[in-house]
Amino acid sequence: MGKPTEEQRPVIENASANNMVIAAPGSGKSFTMIEAVISILKKYPYARIGMVTFTRAATNALAAKLQKRLSKKDLDRVLVDTFHGLVKKQLDMIRWPGKMLIGPAQRSVIHRALKESGVTMKFAEAEFVIDAIGREMDTDVISVRHNRQQIHLFNTYQALCQKDHVADLNALSKFVVGQMHSGKMRTLDLTHLIVDEVQDTDSIQFSWIALHTRAGVYTSIVGDDDQAIYSFRSSGGVKIFQQFEKHFRPNIFYLNTCFRCEPEILEVAGALIGKNVYRYAKELRSAKKGGGKVTFRSYVDMEEQIQGILSLINQDPHGWAILSRNNAHLDELESLIEQPVIRYGGKSFWDEKETSDVLSLMAFFRQSNDPRLMKRVLALFGEQESVLDEVALSMRGRKVTFGDLAIPEDSSLETKHYIQTSCALPRKVLIKLR
Incomplete structure (x- = not known):
């Protein structure tokens, strides 16, 4: 994309204000945001821009x-990161002494919470519940009722x-967010804030945006309410x-021209999303000349x-792509497709629980x-x-490795078997493992 379109130009020219940009798919959203950044840096030599x-x-x-x-000098005035990346920067600024819980370490604590709480629930459901309750902050953005069992599990976690x-x-x-709200922590040192895919934000992240906006940061939120597919993630x-x-009375701009899809695809998509009454009405247009057709097929079940x-x-071995909201369906399909496939997205093998x-x-x-x-x-x-607490206390107090400890009498049979097995490993094997 070369020059800004008539739809994109007002967004770029009014970047030093609070703006709401509702952008259709393929409407040149990234191009518009970058042009807005360039415009801000040219007009304001002391501007500092955050892009989320x-x-x-x-x-x-x-x-x-x-x-x-951008030049190196201008690039240093732009901070690009995820919400969590920016939160971590703020924690580093105050030298937060704790340890961040992510990945396998977090899954382990969820396992322990299930055991300790006595709640009968599959691990995947427990993981979902703990994340959902943990994301709640502003009931005007998202409010979900949870039962006593779910709340007890979360409190145990x-x-x-x-x-x-x-x-x-x-x-x-x-x-x-709480520290910023109480004045104990400053907002990021920014003059402008541009938030991409804002429809995916949860109530905590919206509060983070709102606090920066109230602090005088010119904020432009960019996204498409019709592409909100993460309600399961709050x-x-x-x-x-x-x-x-409601809170900031922003300028509202629409990017309705799609440079990605043929009009045939856009027409069908528009007919579907138009059924949703809880949306910002927009007139979708395609910049393409057209061609091809959309075919619907209905099936009784997944098989x-x-x-x-x-x-x-x-029928067409060389011209297809499969999209799904469920990785399990894609895994099943992949196992049945005889030809080589190119995987896009999904979890890494190393991220799987097992x-x-x-x-x-x-x-x-290695680190016993x-x-x-x-x-x-x-x-x-x-x-x-x-x-676990008794063993941890002994390890810290005596400064010994796990294998040197006397395991508590009320340990599970699985733990005792693990100790016997690991301690019985040949010395050569232990050396290789270390």
């Missing part, structure tokens, strides 16, 4: 585009985090736009759908004096919290 994205991949892509357009002096990203984000969707409009997809692939559990076990062989790793490994065996 939702994924690390989006952050890297946006930063790479800015590097091509929080108690374990406090005992271990750790905190997950939701808790840390709430802490930062995103606010259209409510984010409504709350921002019939999978067979239908395989049949379509056989893989990370094995890595934690191997890491503990680490109480945190000890808790993570023994939690896999469903060990009681009282046993």
Whole structure:
């Protein structure tokens, strides 16, 4: 894209104000944001701009585009990061002494919370519930009712985090927002803030945006309420736009021209999303000349759908792509497709629970004096919290490795078997593991 369009130009020219940019898919959103940054830097020599994205991949892509357009001097005045990345920067500024809880370490604490609380729930559901409750902050953005069992599980999880002096990203984000709200922490040193894919923000993140806006930072939120697909992760969707409009009375701009899709695709998409009454009305237009057709196929169940997809692939082996909101469906399809495929998105093999559990076990062989790793490994065996605390206290007090300890009598059979097995490993094997 060369020059800004008639729709994009007002956004760029009015960047030093509070703005709400509702951008259709493929409407040149990234181009418009970058042009706005360039315009701000030219007009205001002391401006400092923050750009917020939702994924690390989006952050890297946006930063790479800015590097091509800005001098080193101007680039130093632009801060590009995810919400969690910016929260971490604020925590570093106050030298927060705790440890961040993410990945396998967080999954281990969830396992322990399930065991300690006595709640009967599958791990995936427990993980979802703890994340959902942890994201709640502003009931005007998102409000979900949770039952007593779910709340008890969350409170147990929080108690374990406090005992271990750790905190997950939701808790840390709430802490930062609370500190800014009370005046104990300053907002980031910015003059302008541009938030991409704002429909995906949750109530904590919206509070973070609002606090910066109230502090005098010119804020432009950019996104599309029709592309809000993360409600399962407590995103606010259209409510984010409504709350921002209500509290800050921003300029409202629409980018309705799609440079990505043929009009045939856009027409069908528009007919579907137009059924939603809780949205900002917009007139979608395609910049393409047109061509091709959209075909709907209906199937009775998932098995019939999978067979239908395989049949379509056989008819056209070289011109297809499969999209799904469920990785499990894609995994099943991939196992049945005979030809090589290119995977895009989804979890890494190393992020899977079973893989990370094995890595934690191997890491503990190497660092058997680490109480945190000890808790993570023994939690896999469903060990009681009282046993974990007793062992951790002994390890810290005597400064010995796990294998040198006398295991408490009330330890589980699985833990005792693990001790016997690990201590019986040949010396050569232990040396290799270390």
